[in-house]
Amino acid sequence: MVTPASMLALQNVSKSFGALKVTDDVTFDVPEGQALGIIGPNGAGKSTLFNLITGNLPADTGSIHFEGRDVTKVPAMQRCISGVGRSFQIPQPFTHLTVYENLVVAATFGRQSTESDVMRQCAVILERTELIGKANQTSGSLSLLDRKRLELARAMATHPKLLLLDEIAGGLTEGECHALVETIKAIHAEGVTIVWIEHVLHALTSVVERLLVLDFGRVIGIGDPDAIMESKEVKEIYLGIDV
Numbered sequence: 001m002v003t004p005a006s007m008l009a010l011q012n013v014s015k016s017f018g019a020l021k022v023t024d025d026v027t028f029d030v031p032e033g034q035a036l037g038i039i040g041p042n043g044a045g046k047s048t049l050f051n052l053i054t055g056n057l058p059a060d061t062g063s064i065h066f067e068g069r070d071v072t073k074v075p076a077m078q079r080c081i082s083g084v085g086r087s088f089q090i091p092q093p094f095t096h097l098t099v100y101e102n103l104v105v106a107a108t109f110g111r112q113s114t115e116s117d118v119m120r121q122c123a124v125i126l127e128r129t130e131l132i133g134k135a136n137q138t139s140g141s142l143s144l145l146d147r148k149r150l151e152l153a154r155a156m157a158t159h160p161k162l163l164l165l166d167e168i169a170g171g172l173t174e175g176e177c178h179a180l181v182e183t184i185k186a187i188h189a190e191g192v193t194i195v196w197i198e199h200v201l202h203a204l205t206s207v208v209e210r211l212l213v214l215d216f217g218r219v220i221g222i223g224d225p226d227a228i229m230e231s232k233e234v235k236e237i238y239l240g241i242d243v
C-alpha cells in the first residue's frame with residue numbers, strides 16, 4: 001500500500017513563553033489533500049500552533065516539514081510564498097480598501113505576476129467565495145459573514161497548497177455558517193489541504209477527515225472525528241463532562 005505524501009509534518013515541536021509551555025512535544029502529520037480539524041479549550045495553544053506552522057513564531061525545539069522540506073527555520077514570508085496560507089481569528093482587512101483591492105494586495109504578496117493574471121485570479125476567488133457582487137465595496141462596510149468570506153478569499157489569493165483556518169465560523173448564524181462551510185468544502189474538493197481550528201464543532205466535523213485534540217499544548221487525541229468526539233478524554237477535558 002502506498003502511503004500518501006505528507007503535506008505537513010510536525011515532529012516533537014515545543015514552544016514556551018517564559019515558564020509557560022504552550023506547545024508541548026507536538027507530533028502529527030497531514031497527508032496531501034486531507035482536512036484536519038483542531039479542537040481544544042481556550043488557551044490550549046491552538047493559535048500558537050498555527051503561528052509555529054506559518055513561521056510567525058519560531059519553535060524552541062522540534063521540526064516542521066512542508067511538502068517534505070524542512071521549513072523549521074524558514075521565514076514566514078517564504079513559507080507563504082511556497083504555499084502555506086492562513087486566515088486569522090480576528091480578520092484585519094485594509095478597511096479603507098475595497099474587497100477587490102484587498103485581494104490584489106494578497107495576490108501580489110511576494111510574487112511577480114502580470115496585472116492580467118492577478119485580475120483573473122482575483123475574479124475566480126471572488127466568484128468562489130461569493131464576494132463577486134461586493135468587489136467594489138470597502139471591506140470596512142461588510143457584514144460579519146462577508147468579512148469572514150474576505151478573510152478566506154485573502155488566504156486563497158496567496159495560492160495555498162495548505163490552508164490554515166483559525167476559527168473562521170465563530171459568531172455566524174446557522175445559515176451563514178452553512179454557507180461558509182459549503183465554500184470551504186468546495187475549496188477542499190479542489191485538493192487544497194486544510195487544517196482548521198474551530199469551536200463550531202458541527203461545521204468542523206462536516207468537513208474534516210480527522211480531528212486533533214489539544215489540551216495544555218499537548219496532543220491528547222487524533223483520529224476519526226466520531227471516535228474522537230466519543231472519547232473519554234474529550235468529554236472530560238474539552239466538553240467538561242465528567243465521565
Ligand SMILES: Nc1ncnc2c1ncn2[C@@H]1O[C@H](COP(=O)(O)OP(=O)(O)OP(=O)(O)O)[C@@H](O)[C@H]1O
Pocket residue numbers: 017022040041042043044045046047048049
Ligand atoms: N506572544 C505571547 N506571549 C505570551 N503568552 C502568549 C503569547 N501568545 C499566546 N500566549 C499564551 O499562550 C496560551 C495559548 O494561547 P493560544 O492563543 O495559542 O490559545 P488558543 O488555544 O488558540 O486559545 P483560543 O481558543 O482562546 O483562541 C495562552 O495562555 C496565551 O495567553
